[in-house]
Amino acid sequence: MKSCLKPFWVVCLAAVGALMGAGRPAQSGEIRVVTTLTDLADLARAIGGSFVTVRSLATGVEDTHGVPMKPSFVPGMNKADLLILVGFDCEHAFLPALLEASKNPAIQKGHAGYVDCAKGIVPAEVPKSTDHSEGDVHPYGNPHYMLDPVRARQAVQTITEALIAKAPEHEADFKKNRDAYLVKLDAKIAEWKEKLKPLKGLKFVSYHGHWFYFAERFEMVYYGTIELKPGIDPTARHIENLVTSMKADRVPIVVREPQFPEKVPALIAEQAGAKLIKLPIMPGGVPKTDTYLEMMDYIVQSFVDAAPKK
């Protein structure tokens, strides 16, 4: 018996002992922030400045609902002071298990370190039923509000408040950074509105229902999704019906988010006589969209370029 199990225990203890001292201590006073998605990481960096270290679980190319659950996320979450998330159950497929594995009471739901940016956002498309016959619905409403820059202002405020609560000694710095960011954001919002004014009433479809808030803000018509239901791939009949109605209603643009294969959106665009554009849903989704402002610039310009010229 001893000959069988002794090596096992030796290996376990040796491995643990060797790695016990390998942890890198955080710099004194540094607020350790983990965000689920890259847009929130960009905002946290802009507001927190030199007082924060920020790590996003997503790199930007992932599905907002399908960030791979890597155990390598766990040590960072274990030491985090703040966890900033989109909320409205956007991260339901990966965050609960990671939160449990993190064993960090400070960032669990209900604690001050759990920063839900959906706070103060009025959700749209709240489902009447959460039955799975409607697909993988979000019970609290459409969580993709960050694609509306006006609603993103609320996230800026929520993050600022969380940072101030964590480090009140830096309140003036955080407020200064927030104000500076909002000045830039507001100028950009005015610019984007101006650019998209000629596109008022423009119809478009996308793979997943990411674009409700964006379309509403810029007065476009969000015509429908390629997915049959949230999280459910389209059937042949759904594609056929979509193409037919797109032709009849002259829908000129098909949006493909980076995490979805190109084949089906390209087919629909071709058959409906529409233009296919690939748009990020968070910073880093496509090249040269490292920040939230760059991403929104890219999205707005892509719509302008793709829209039919009058």
Next chain:
Amino acid sequence: MRHMPLSGVVGGFVISLVGTGFAQEKNPPVGEEKKAEAGQGTEDGLPRKLSDDVKTLIEEEVQRRVKEALQAAKPQAEAPQDKKLQELDEKINQVIEDQKKVRPSEFNPAIGLVGETIFSYETRGTNQTGNARPGGFDVFLRSVELNVAASVDPFFRGYAVINGSADAATGETLWGIEEAALVSTSLPWNLTLQAGRFFAEFGRLGYIHDHELPFVNRPLPLDQYIGGESRTDGLQLNWLVPVDHYISVTAGVGDGVGSPPNNPGAKRGLNELNFWGRTSTYFDVTDDWQLETGVSGLTNPRTEDRGGALLAPNGITTLTERKRQLVGVDLKVSYVPLQNNQFSGLTWGSELLYSHNRYLVDPNGTPFDGDEFERSNGAYGLYSYLTYKWDRQWSAGFLYERMEDAQDHRDVTAAYSPYITWATSHWNQIRLQFTHTYREPISGNKSDNAIYIQWAWIIGAHSHGWQQR
């Protein structure tokens, strides 16, 4: 604010009324003024030169009429707006009151249900394969699992898995508590304590429910060396090592890991319980490639009648387990592309186990006749599988299993199984699998082929579907 319109109306009315009265008195129209000056009667015959008494009477009359007007004007002016405000107030108060109420259902735990049916065809019957299910055509409800979970208090959450499965002989559903445990949520020092009935953390797939496996059946070595799923009644402590690299350490103690309780009905010492441990770690090879590995150990230092006397293939000799030991090393290499992991992926998972048990052998099966002796048996078992996912709905793979019998290492069973899975959604999947099983003649059983169709589905709250394992 709310009375501004009313005061305005009333004020305006008073001013106009009084003003009119005084104007009539003090500022008569030009024509009438001339008539009055002439001291002549008017058309109605009333004198226009007013005495003080008359003035007083007029003032009193004006005040009376103002009072009446105020009384009359007040409800008329309030009615349109105040009524609406009042209704609005009532509605708001109703909403607030409704929010104060807690519906009884809000205390209910999250509830989910998993169903799994197996359709199969096996070329040989139970008497030739030793399988629990009959050969030929077979359809059975392998499991229905009711999962309930909720927080118990700020320090623990609780969950239970109640399982029902069809009995091979009668077809009736046999129900059992598969898991029912508490899990701590706020222990310090990165610790989590689990207590109750649960699946002990041993190996890679040992503590995974059957319906969550990437193939139809539990790998042979897990089925025999552990005894199926690693169910135990016990206590388990998990520690996340506080370093920047992910390392998880688990240790536990319990009664009967994956097997019946040890020495039932007698006084048991501590060494008659099962003890297990596991250390696992993880590496990001690249952004898209992952590597997970772990080592596990399980021992039951002294067993007494665990599972009763086992009959050897010769049908006469019996073996009674006296010690149980099991170690394993596991590895998973997976390709999980960041960008479209819902649509493509690759997983290679393997586990090597070594079972080392001590038995009391009774050659003639007659207890206490003096011919019993003890002997040990070391047996290796492994399984390795590769699953490729090329679509959100489709994946396929190949499983290889090999196992030396835990009682006699010369008795080898090996199997290979190609399988393909169609997942119509996160919560519904159908799997087709072919399995060829090779059995050594020493086992007394024969090799066979089988085709399985596994249909599994999930309904209910907090069900996120199957993970890529």
